[in-house]
């Protein structure tokens with residue numbers, strides 16, 4: 063089979079690889095229906111994360127079950143399944159508390175930009191749909207496996223409530239999905255921070271009521287102006303840079319909450335500043351598994367359409383171009399079809 067391998071910053075190759083096999087009785091093998099490139103894949107691609115030896119890439123997937131290990135009874139060959147970038151047994155104490163992305167048996171997915179994928183912890187990780195959904199819903203279900211699940215977690219962690227005001231920092235796929243989540247959770251005012259017109263349009267389509275195009279202290283001043291001078295109830299930080307975190311901290315009102323879901327890179331928070339701000343912080347890798355049944359249902363009933371974040375579709379063999387287009391911001395998110 064074939065899949066994407068990163069060799070060095072900017073060097074993604076589509077190569078012949080060994081087909082995955084069941085390694086544990088808790089594994090499943092799926093045939094990829096669609097996969098994609100994540101904003102977080104750009105960290106190593108841009109040289110911001112060490113790469114080491116060449117290795118496969120990708121952690122987002124929906125597909126058809128090919129084979130299951132002897133301990134997997136919840137899904138069977140032929141079924142269409144949605145999973146998460148973090149696998150989980152869904153039975154350990156952390157899973158039972160709803161933090162499946164911190165499962166005691168967690169394994170992160172990292173080989174999904176390929177024709178076939180081994181899924182560890184398949185019993186707890188995979189959710190089968192009722193029959194095979196129409197191909198038009200595959201992008202939305204794929205989004206659920208990572209960016210939509212993460213956007214949902216951002217809104218959940220930031221405690222978005224009906225009638226509240228939410229600020230979304232970041233206009234990548236996760237930020238745009240965070241707008242969807244804030245809207246679904248009933249935020250009355252959703253302020254999206256974006257400087258890119260196509261992304262602003264999508265944010266508005268997803269439910270943003272205001273767009274702030276400035277950043278830094280100017281951006282903060284604009285947020286304050288829109289929120290009665292005090293800042294927002296909830297801030298959804300979907301980037302992971304020091305600038306974005308500063309933006310988030312200064313955009314939340316005293317007593318407000320930040321959900322931070324951008325993987326932090328060199329982010330440091332001043333303890334005294336946090337103390338005196340009265341702002342609550344919660345973040346981390348999204349417990350996507352907790353949200354899967356609900357989000358799958360919202361996609362299949364048409365309540366949400368997060369598949370719209372994919373504005374470039376390529377055959378899987380052109381995965382390198384998919385990375386380049388996102389790196390150069392020509393695409394928000396690349397869908398890859400085997």
Ligand SMILES: [Zn+2]
Pocket residue numbers: 150151152153154155156157158162164165166167
């Ligand atoms: Zn667990």
